[in-house]
Amino acid sequence: MEAKKERVSLARDKIYRLKGPAMMVLTKGRIFALGRELTSREKIVVPRSRILCFKTLEDSEVEIVVGSEGSFEEASSEEEVIDIWNTEIDRILDSKVSSVLVLGPVDVGKTTFCCFMANKALAKNYSVYVIDADIGQADIGPPTTISAGRVDKPIFSLRELKPKYMAFIGVDSPMNVKERVIAGLKLIYEKVMKYEKTDIVIINTDGWTQGSKAHEYKLAIASVINPDAIVLLQKDTPELDNIIPVLRKMSKLFILPSPKAAKARDRYERKMFRESSYLRFINNLKLKAVSAEKCPLLYTHLFKGCPLNDDEKKALELHLGARVLYSEETCDRVIIIVDKPIPREKIEELRALYGKEVFIIVKGYEKGLLVGLLDKEMLCQGIGLLEEIDFDTKTLKIKTNVSSDPQYIAFGQVKLNEKGEEIGKFRDWFL
Ligand SMILES: Nc1ncnc2c1ncn2[C@@H]1O[C@H](COP(=O)(O)OP(=O)(O)OP(=O)(O)O)[C@@H](O)[C@H]1O
Numbered sequence: 224m225e226a227k228k229e230r231v232s233l234a235r236d237k238i239y240r241l242k243g244p245a246m247m248v249l250t251k252g253r254i255f256a257l258g259r260e261l262t263s264r265e266k267i268v269v270p271r272s273r274i275l276c277f278k279t280l281e282d283s284e285v286e287i288v289v290g291s292e293g294s295f296e297e298a299s300s301e302e303e304v305i306d307i308w309n310t311e312i313d314r315i316l317d318s319k320v321s322s323v324l325v326l327g328p329v330d331v332g333k334t335t336f337c338c339f340m341a342n343k344a345l346a347k348n349y350s351v352y353v354i355d356a357d358i359g360q361a362d363i364g365p366p367t368t369i370s371a372g373r374v375d376k377p378i379f380s381l382r383e384l385k386p387k388y389m390a391f392i393g394v395d396s397p398m399n400v401k402e403r404v405i406a407g408l409k410l411i412y413e414k415v416m417k418y419e420k421t422d423i424v425i426i427n428t429d430g431w432t433q434g435s436k437a438h439e440y441k442l443a444i445a446s447v448i449n450p451d452a453i454v455l456l457q458k459d460t461p462e463l464d465n466i467i468p469v470l471r472k473m474s475k476l477f478i479l480p481s482p483k484a485a486k487a488r489d490r491y492e493r494k495m496f497r498e499s500s501y502l503r504f505i506n507n508l509k510l511k512a513v514s515a516e517k518c519p520l521l522y523t524h525l526f527k528g529c530p531l532n533d534d535e536k537k538a539l540e541l542h543l544g545a546r547v548l549y550s551e552e553t554c555d556r557v558i559i560i561v562d563k564p565i566p567r568e569k570i571e572e573l574r575a576l577y578g579k580e581v582f583i584i585v586k587g588y589e590k591g592l593l594v595g596l597l598d599k600e601m602l603c604q605g606i607g608l609l610e611e612i613d614f615d616t617k618t619l620k621i622k623t624n625v626s627s628d629p630q631y632i633a634f635g636q637v638k639l640n641e642k643g644e645e646i647g648k649f650r651d652w653f654l
């Protein structure tokens with residue numbers, strides 16, 4: 224059944240929840256949402272599996288269209304946090320902080336809070352930047368990146384911000400790349416502080432908070448930023464509790480509640496979100512040839528070793544029963560590119576023979592690998608999809624919309640098609 228447009232009258236000082244997919248237009252009155260007032264006739268779209276909470280400041284009227292999985296309901300003020308967040312954000316902003324780090328587990332509303340705070344700071348005429356360091360559910364840049372964007376108008380989503388500085392991480396979860404995330408965040412934060420006139424920088428983080436490894440990682444993030452304020456959003460069970468005393472001493476710590484109705488997104492919804500995010504950054508792709516000799520490659524062993532000699536190559540071809548298109552040896556591994564799949568036992572035999580790691584890759588396997596095109600300062604100019612590697616000339620053919628010439632290419636650990644769909648994932652430095 225098709226969703227119908229409804230005109231709804233809303234009483235003043237009430238809190239409502241609009242669950243997506245849904246659309247709303249304010250036709251009369253005043254409504255406060257995400258730290259800002261809606262303007263008359265402004266159209267708000269709430270995507271599937273998202274919830275917008277708002278409060279009426281006057282008797283109001285809205286036009287609403289709710290999709291089949293969406294809903295619209297009045298909320299009790301005890302279960303919603305809009306008033307608490309509003310008051311606490313005023314308190315944080317009044318304490319004249321210039322950097323705010325937002326921490327908390329998954330689905331507690333960190334991204335929503337950053338948006339709320341950015342709007343409130345903007346309303347005070349602050350020059351506001353948001354850094355999105357959640358590499359899995361990135362909103363400003365594509366997934367697997369850390370990005371900073373300037374807030375120059377009231378927003379409903381961090382997705383509306385344009386990435387001004389971007390660091391490429393290449394992986395959608397921080398667990399195995401903590402150093403990369405910390406270094407990337409430091410790079411972005413320093414660029415914003417050095418080159419931009421800002422009154423406040425709000426830093427969003429990922430929701431990995433369980434266990435001592437996550438605690439140490441979040442502590443490292445807090446240490447490199449050294450923020451004036453830290454906001455920790457929590458549900459009923461405290462997480463990060465064993466670093467709270469340190470966070471409290473290092474900065475002004477605000478522990479705030481999470482909206483009870485915040486919906487946990489499952490793996491499928493997270494994947495769908497990532498794929499739609501990738502797609503925003505892989506349009507108008509053009510083929511670009513990049514020489515790996517001029518542009519060093521990051522996060523890969525490729526093109527770092529010495530080629531095997533012709534006799535060794537011939538012996539390898541005999542052993543493998545395949546054409547060896549490229550081969551090289553470093554201190555700890557041998558990389559061999561072949562024209563067809565090789566049985567596992569043959570690879571094991573080679574490992575024993577060489578006494579080191581042996582990576583055998585079938586030519587064509589590289590197609591779709593996500594790469595970052597970096598400038599001389601290691602800032603990511605944009606992402607691309609590896610189309611092919613020409614192993615004879617050490618040239619990468621990359622589909623990208625980046626027009627400038629990169630100085631480094633960073634290999635990711637995700638393979639995508641041109642619709643932004645994830646068609647493969649790899650472990651660290653897989654090649
Ligand atoms: N006030 C609210 N009431 C109910 N649900 C809300 C409210 N604010 C946000 N939500 C919903 O809760 C979910 C989680 O919010 P959000 O994405 O901001 O959390 P997060 O902590 O950033 O999550 P993640 O760890 O995935 O990055 C979203 O679907 C969001 O639409």
Ligand SMILES: [Mg+2]
Pocket residue numbers: 333334335357360
């Ligand atoms: Mg988030």
